[in-house]
Every structure is written in structure tokens, then in C-alpha cells.
Amino acid sequence: MVNVILWSVQIFLALFFLGAALPKLTGRGLERWTGFSSLPRVLVLGIGIAEVLGSVGIVLPMATGILPWLTPFAAMGIAINVLMATGFHMREDERLKAMATTLWAAIAGIIAIGRWNLIDQAALRISPRALVAALVGLLTAVIIIVTIIYRQPRPATERLQRKSSAKLA
Numbered sequence: 001m002v003n004v005i006l007w008s009v010q011i012f013l014a015l016f017f018l019g020a021a022l023p024k025l026t027g028r029g030l031e032r033w034t035g036f037s038s039l040p041r042v043l044v045l046g047i048g049i050a051e052v053l054g055s056v057g058i059v060l061p062m063a064t065g066i067l068p069w070l071t072p073f074a075a076m077g078i079a080i081n082v083l084m085a086t087g088f089h090m091r092e093d094e095r096l097k098a099m100a101t102t103l104w105a106a107i108a109g110i111i112a113i114g115r116w117n118l119i120d121q122a123a124l125r126i127s128p129r130a131l132v133a134a135l136v137g138l139l140t141a142v143i144i145i146v147t148i149i150y151r152q153p154r155p156a157t158e159r160l161q162r163k164s165s166a167k168l169a
Contacts, residue, residue: 002114006111006114006115009107009110009111010058010059010062010071010075010111010115011059013055013058013075013078013104013107013108013111014055014056014058014059015055016104017051017052017054017055017058017078018051018052018055020051021047021048021049021051021052021055022048023048024036024044024045024047024048024051025045025048025049025052027041027044047081050077050081051078051081053074053077054074054075054077054078054081055078056074057070057071057073057074057077058071058074058075058078058108058111059071061074062115071111071115072111072112072113072115072116073112075108075109075111075112075115076108076109076112078104078105078108079105079106079108079109079112080105082101082102082104082105082108083101083102083105085101086098086101086102086105089101
């Protein structure tokens, strides 16, 4: 029963994130998404590509039996990606959207945990050095993206500054 539930949620999450990636990859409809208009196009494309890879990785490895250990890693990647989206919403004081993205991250995390336990741990022949290198790369990417997010001015702050400038003039 757990396997059926996990597969259902995995497929739903994969479809959701494929749909979420399309505007980022095509550039159409991004004005409806919080914060993307102020980000460099390369970063938006990177986020879209990460969502596509996560969508494929959350289903395909387990479905084909080829490198099935990638599925929980893809789920963790989706969770991290979505948690960073929570930062966008918190920055814009969009609490309901921040809660929704946190929920998506939690669902992806549950998939990662559920699938991790179903995989034969002995089949994972990943050296500790490779894991350390992957974590360093991931941490570096997170720091870069968070830096870019927080360097962008908040639209609400800009409006307040303009109003203050207009009153002083």
C-alpha cells in the first residue's frame, strides 16, 4: 500500500514540477510568478532545468530500475529547490504561498525518505568522497542562489522609497 501511495505522489509531483518548469524555460507567463522578473534569465533557466531534472529523476529511475538510488536524491533536490522558492515568498511577505511551497518541499522529503527505505542500501556504491563533493557542490549552489535572491531589491521597499522621495521633493 505504501508503494502505491508513493508512486501516486511521485507521479503527481513530477507532473506538477514539469508544469512549473515550462514558464521558466519558455519565459512566457513569468510575470505571474513571484520574484522571477528581477532574476537574471540564466538563473531562471537553471531553476527550470532543475525542476525538469527533478521531475524526471523522481519517477524514471525507479520505474526503469536503472540507477534507482537517483529517485530519493531527485526528491531531495526538488525539496531544496522548493524551499528556496519559499525564500522568495517570505521576502515578498506572501505567507500563504510560503506555506504552500514548504508543503511541496515536505511532500518531496517524504518521497525521499520513503524511497530511500525501499532501496537496497548495499546497492549504493557511492564513495564518501563523492558524497562530500556532491554536498560541497550543492552548498555552493545554495549560497550563490540565496545571495542572488537577497541582493535583489524588494519591490515593496522600492515603492516606499519612491513615495518617500516624492514627498520630500
